[in-house]
Ligand SMILES: *[C@@H]1O[C@H](CO)[C@@H](O)[C@H](O)[C@H]1NC(C)=O
Ligand SMILES: *[C@@H]1O[C@H](CO)[C@@H](O)[C@H](O)[C@H]1NC(C)=O
Ligand SMILES: *[C@@H]1O[C@H](CO)[C@@H](O)[C@H](O)[C@H]1NC(C)=O
């Protein structure tokens with residue numbers, strides 16, 4: 166027994182050493198493209214109240230670093246893309262950067278990594294030749310300051326540099342980047358640093374025009390026959406996030422690099438967008454994505470290719486950034502608004518000590534948007550008949566008669582059934598035409614049964630965690646490149662193959 170345990174322990178330890186990080190954790194990106202940026206001490210107060218222990222900054226702002234000192238919070242600082250030219254051209258400038266932005270604050274600020282640029286290879290390919298020199302010069306400076314043991318150098322990549330990423334086993338890095346990526350992977354290998362990757366299932370889903378099921382992007386359970394199977398490895402993929410991370414592992418393996426861990430420097434889901442062009446940027450989907458992500462990462466489930474190997478992950482992002490240009494959703498990736506009010510409540514029961522505690526259980530069961538009306542009607546009939554829901558309030562003249570649509574009536578009945586069943590798992594399904602939401606569907610005089618539908622976000626009675634979670638900012642907005650097209654087409658083939666089975 167003891168021996169077995171010991172062997173197991175050594176294996177775990179080996180995995181931890183190979184993968185070079187302190188196990189599973191969730192961090193948050195802190196972007197500051199806001200019309201009114203909270204004071205650094207307000208930011209750290211929020212971080213502490215949410216038990217956020219890992220953050221990434223998009224620069225190395227001295228006031229922010231001062232506020233982070235002696236908090237125990239681990240910090241990734243960044244070299245903004247605009248500074249690459251100077252640093253990549255001069256050892257002395259790099260040394261100066263490290264002296265001012267890192268050495269001056271360490272160890273009071275527990276700086277764990279320097280992110281050199283942001284998605285340089287895809288966003289600013291003309292700066293690509295400067296990337297390796299900048300990373301090397303910064304590494305030289307860390308070595309000279311005897312900080313290289315504590316601080317790693319890497320650079321966040323867009324997942325769009327990985328081509329053919331579905332199925333993951335066929336993924337490879339865009340070959341025209343080899344001249345940078347091959348030496349970079351050697352560098353990461355020799356310094357024990359992670360490959361930093363930004364992973365956006367939201368964009369993969371959006372670009373796929375329905376090929377990627379929303380459930381697959383949101384880590385929702387899929388029927389077994391809808392799971393994506395990698396035909397080469399027979400690995401089953403139940404979510405886009407794992408598939409992208411494994412695509413990175415396979416792309417590295419293609420270049421013979423198998424011992425560089427992946428760190429996800431950005432991922433998330435917008436909670437609001439333009440209703441006509443971004444209908445899936447909703448609080449419910451953002452809650453579902455981030456809650457499931459956190460559970461997935463904290464459980465050290467790993468990926469199908471590397472089970473039980475933690476993937477440290479930074480959520481994008483702490484605050485909504487109201488001055489970001491671009492589509493509406495660009496401004497709404499935050500877990501909080503700029504006053505620190507949660508944008509929505511995460512549902513994290515069972516994921517331990519982190520971020521927003523889900524203590525609310527305030528969920529409702531509603532008709533799925535766009536569900537087939539015939540199936541809705543059948544489910545409604547079932548709920549009001551064999552399901553034993555009291556549907557009298559749906560009769561003409563009763564409070565929930567209006568609007569007289571099958572969606573509205575089904576929503577009432579589904580929710581009543583769901584609450585009647587104690588919101589047990591599987592009780593909001595109705596052949597897939599029902600979904601759980603945190604938004605109270607009550608309207609006018611039609612007040613929904615079950616738990617009282619007061620706002621989840623206003624209550625001071627909620628645990629510390631209800632003022633939830635994470636943030637960041639950054640380069641997540643490149644899209645529409647050829648690689649994603651390739652990806653979508655491959656995904657389409659993959660999924661249609663599955664459907665034929
Ligand atoms: C800084 O973070 C590293 C990595 O998580 C950890 O091992 C170390 O103990 C921390 N140092 C301090 C002073 O908290
Ligand atoms: C850069 O500086 C480091 C020490 O800071 C030194 O070891 C290295 O040789 C220098 N490299 C160049 C190209 O000047
Ligand atoms: C990877 O290893 C194989 C077999 O040793 C070799 O043929 C190939 O050239 C290597 N590829 C790279 C990019 O180093």
Ligand SMILES: *[C@@H]1O[C@H](CO)[C@@H](O)[C@H](O)[C@H]1NC(C)=O
Pocket residue numbers: 460461464466515
């Ligand atoms: C955590 O991982 C274990 C083993 O991999 C699995 O059985 C369990 O369902 C997971 N829990 C959650 C909440 O994902």
Ligand SMILES: *[C@@H]1O[C@H](CO)[C@@H](O)[C@H](O)[C@H]1NC(C)=O
Pocket residue numbers: 215216517518519520522628629630
């Ligand atoms: C979450 O809730 C539990 C139980 O109420 C509590 O013990 C724990 O400290 C809370 N965690 C956070 C981060 O607030």
Ligand SMILES: *[C@@H]1O[C@H](CO)[C@@H](O)[C@H](O)[C@H]1NC(C)=O
Pocket residue numbers: 524525526587588
């Ligand atoms: C939330 O629901 C779960 C399962 O239904 C239950 O175990 C837990 O006690 C509930 N928590 C609260 C705060 O009501």
Ligand SMILES: *[C@@H]1O[C@H](CO)[C@@H](O)[C@H](O)[C@H]1NC(C)=O
Pocket residue numbers: 614615616617618
């Ligand atoms: C909800 O709260 C209102 C006002 O506090 C109260 O009148 C009503 O009875 C409550 N409904 C339920 C179902 O608890």
Ligand SMILES: *[C@@H]1O[C@H](CO)[C@@H](O)[C@H](O)[C@H]1NC(C)=O
Pocket residue numbers: 619620621622623
């Ligand atoms: C929160 O409370 C404020 C003031 O009491 C109210 O105006 C606002 O509508 C509430 N928010 C929600 C989501 O109910």
Ligand SMILES: *[C@@H]1O[C@H](CO)[C@@H](O)[C@H](O)[C@H]1NC(C)=O
Pocket residue numbers: 214504505506625628629632
């Ligand atoms: C949660 O946020 C509200 C509104 O910003 C604030 O009044 C309250 O003090 C916060 N609670 C905690 C525990 O941080």
Ligand SMILES: *[C@@H]1O[C@H](CO)[C@@H](O)[C@H](O)[C@H]1NC(C)=O
Pocket residue numbers: 286287290325328339340341342646647648
């Ligand atoms: C590969 O990278 C090159 C150089 O950045 C770029 O021009 C090209 O479009 C990329 N190819 C694909 C398929 O993304």
